Amino acid sequence: MTGTPRALVRSGVALLDAVSTPLFRAAGGNVRFGPARLVELTTVGRRSGQPRSVFLTSYMRVGDGYLVVGTHGAAVRQPDWFYNISADPRVIATVGGRSRHMVARVAAGDERRQILGKLALRGYGIPVLLAQLALSGTRVIPLVVLEENPVQ
Incomplete structure (x- = not known):
């Protein structure tokens, strides 16, 4: 580890990834960090076509769905x-031990600004803003809304 802020963030993300699966399974999917919840997001691999799962933190609800943020440890x-x-x-989101078929969409424009404002008011805007600053404009941090999928 070089000790740079980005390297430290990446090391922390790797550690969280290593403990997320056993923690999530042991807790029956009920993992919270204050009001934030751990979400197991299962996508279809764009090249493999195989299910791919990742654990993400949902900082807030958006309607009946969840918000996940693509900080990716401030990677480029x-x-x-x-x-x-x-x-x-089309995704499967497992939260609180319940799996739901959902559709993911990226918040943009006014909706993105409103979500960022709500995150800031709740004290969660800091990780997003720090990641955005660390990237220095190389990419936009996606705010992804997971909504119920009426057609599976």
């Missing part, structure tokens, strides 16, 4: 799950 490229949902937005 988007997280793989983001590329997967860009190719096929």
